[in-house]
Amino acid sequence: MRRRTLLSVLVLVVGAFAFLAAGCGGDDGSAGGTGGDTGGGGKTAKIVSDLPLQGSSAGQTETMVNAIKLYLEQIGSKVGDYTITYESFDDSTAAKGAWDEATCAANMRQYVGDETILGVVGTFNSGCAAIAIPIANEGTLAMVSPANTKVGLTHVGPGSEPGEPDKYYPSGTRNYTRVVASDDFQGQVDASYMKDALGVTKVYILDDKDSYGKGVADAFEIAAKDIGLTVAGHTGWDTNASNYKALMTQIKASGADGIYIGGISDFNGGQVIKDKVSVVGDNEAVKLMVSDGFVVDSLFDEAGADNLAGTYGSAPVLNPSDLTGAGKSFVDAYTAKFGSPEVYTAYAAAAAQALLDAISRSDGSREDVIAKLFETNITDGIVGPMSFNAEGDPKQGLISVFQAEASGPPWKFVEAKQLSNE
C-alpha cells in the first residue's frame, strides 16, 4: 500500500513538473531600460522594439533590429524637435527558443512604466501581441507591429474569436497599428491561389494550434469553402511530437490533392514537411502551401531542401529585392552595411518610420502620439505609401506568393496580389 502511495506522489510530482515547465520558464531576458536623460536643449523621446531574438526566428529578427538602427542613423536620430533613442528588447527565452508569454507581458509592463518611452515597434508574433496590446492600451502606449497578421487583433473577420478585438483595448481607445495585411486577406488569397493557380480541388488544413497559426488556417478554411474548394479535414499537430507519419496517413487516405499549413516553423514545422513528403508524396503530386510563418530560410535546413522544394508560401510582404523607390534605396543601404536582408527587415524600418513620424507631429504626450499615429499619411514610405484605417489596419496592403526551390534559400517570388482596405 505504501509503495502505491509513493508512486502516486511521484506521478503528482511529474505532473507538477510538467505544468511548471509549460507555464513558466519566463525569465526576463532583457537588460533593464536605462532611464531617459533629459539633458540638452531639444526634446528627447525613446522608442523600443519587442522581438523574439532567440530561436529560429532569430535570423529574421536580428536584421529587423539592424534595420531600425540603420533608419535612425539615416535620419540622424532626429525627427521634428525630438532626439530619438532606441533600445532593442527580446520577448523570447533561450529555453523555449521562441516567444514567451511571461516575457511578452513583463517587457510591456516595463515599457509602460518607463515614461520616456513613447512607442513600441512590435511585436513580431501575434500571440505575443495579444498579451502585450492590453497592457500597452491601459498604459496609453502606441504600438506599431511590423509583422502581426492575426485578424482579431484589430477587427472582426474570418478567423477572429469571440470578444475580439475589443478585449485587447480595455481603455476603449485604439493604440495599435500594423504595417502588414492580416490573415483573413492571406487566407483568401491562399485559398484562391491553391484553387485557381495550383488546380487543387480538395484541401487538408493543418495548424500549429497557436494563436497565429490557427487564425490563418481558420481564415483559409472559411475562404476555401466560400470559393468551392472542398475541405477534406482540418486538425492541429502536436508541436512536441517526434514525428507525424500516422497523421499523414490520415491525410493521404482523405484523398486531398493539396495541403495548407498555417503556423510558424519554430513549432516542429520541418518535421511536418518531412513526413508530408515521405508519407503523402512530393509537392508536385500533392500541392503544399504554407502561411508566412513558414516562409523563412531556416526551414530549408530543418525540412531538407529536397523535401521543401515545390512548396508555395505566402506572406503579406514583398521580398527585399522586389521593393521599389525609397524601399529599394533602404535595402541597398542595408545590404552595404549588414549584408543580405530578410523578408521582414524593411518592414521593421517602415514600422519605426510610421511611429517616429507620429512622434514628430505630436506634443510629446503618449495620448497625442497615438492620435497622430492614426492620422499617418506617408506617401513615399520604405515599403510604399502608408496610412491606417480606424482599426489600425494598413489601408494599402498586399499578399505575395513565393515558392521554395531544391537549390536552397531564399524563397523565390512568384507574384503579388494588391489589396485595398479603406
Added chain:
Amino acid sequence: MATAESASADLVPRRLPVAQILLWIFGTAILAVVGIWLIRNAVDSPDRFLEVTLIGVTNGSVYALIALGYTLVYGIIELINFAHGDNFMLGTFQANSIVTEGSFQIPLFPTTFVLGLPLGTMAVASDSGAHRAYTVAMCLFWSMLFCMTINVAIERMAYKPLRNQPRLVPLITAIGFSFILQDVGLVWKDAGPQPLPSILPKEDIFTWRSASYSWNDLIVVGVTLPLLLALTYLVRRTRSGKAMRATAQDMDAAAMMGINVDRTISFTFALGGALAGAAGAIYALYIGTSKFDLGFRLGLFAFTAAVLGGIGNLTGAVLGGLVLGLIQAYNEGFADARWTTTIIFGVLILILVFRPSGLLGEQVPEGQ
C-alpha cells in the same frame, strides 16, 4: 455458528461495492468502444490500419528504449532518474556530431568550446552502404559510451551522497541535473532544431497497397528487441545481474553477503546510460532532427510507458512503450491529432485505475 453469522449479516447488511462495479462497467464499456472502433477501421482500410500500426510500433520502440533506462534504475534504487531523458537528448546530439561533423565531441560546459575526436564518420545519404553502416555503428558506440559516462558521473555526484536521505531529496537533484543537461545541450548545439542527413537505408522491405515498411523502420525495432533480450539475460542469468537483484531486494543484506553495493549501482547506471545513448543514436538517425528540449517531453512519455508497463519491469517497459506508440498512432491516424496528449494520458489514468501496478506488475525493492 450459522445462526450467529446470519444474525450479524442481518445487523450489518453486506454492502455491494457499487462504486467498484460501476468503475468496471465504465472501463469495460470504454475498452469495448475503442475495440469496436479499431476493428471498424481495420476492416474499412486494412492497408492503412497496417501502416498506422507499424508506425505506432516504430515510434513505440523509441519510447521503449528510453523507458528501459528509467525502469532499470527505478527497479534497483526506486529513484526516478529525471536526467535520463536529457541524457538521451545529449545522445542524439552526439550522433548528430558524428554524422554531420565526423567527430566524437565533448562539450566543455559552460564554455562553448567543444573537444573533438575525428573519426572520419561524416556521412550523407549518397555515401556508400559500407561507409554509412560504419557511421551508424560509430554513432551507436560513441553515443552509448558518452551517455554511460554522463550517467555514472551523475550518480556519483548527485545520487550516491544522498542514498540514505528521504527519497524526495535525490528526486530533486535529478530534476536539477535534468535542467543542467538541457543547458549543456543548448550551449553545445544552439536553440533551434538540429537536422542531420538521413543515412539509414530507406528502401521498402514490403509494400501492400498503400502500406509500406522500410529498412529504417525495421532498424529501430531491430535495436530495441535485442537490447531487451540482452538486458533480461544480464539481469536474470549473470553474476552481475544476481548482484543487481540482491541489491534491489535488500541493500544492507546484499552488502553483508559480500556484494559491492556501490559498484552494482554504478553498473546499473552505466547500463541505463548506455540505453539512453543507444536510444539517442537511433532517434537522431531515424527522425533526422533533434532539439535541446527534446528530453523533457520524450522522457515524460517514456516514464509514462514505464509506469504503464509496471515500473521496474523490463518487459513491461517495452510493452508500455509499444502501447503508448500505438495509442498515439491510432489517434493520429484515425481520429483527431489535436487531442493526442489527452488521449495518451487518459488511457494512462484508466489503466492505472484498474491496474495500479501497471500492465505487467511492478518489480521494485522490497520493504520500504
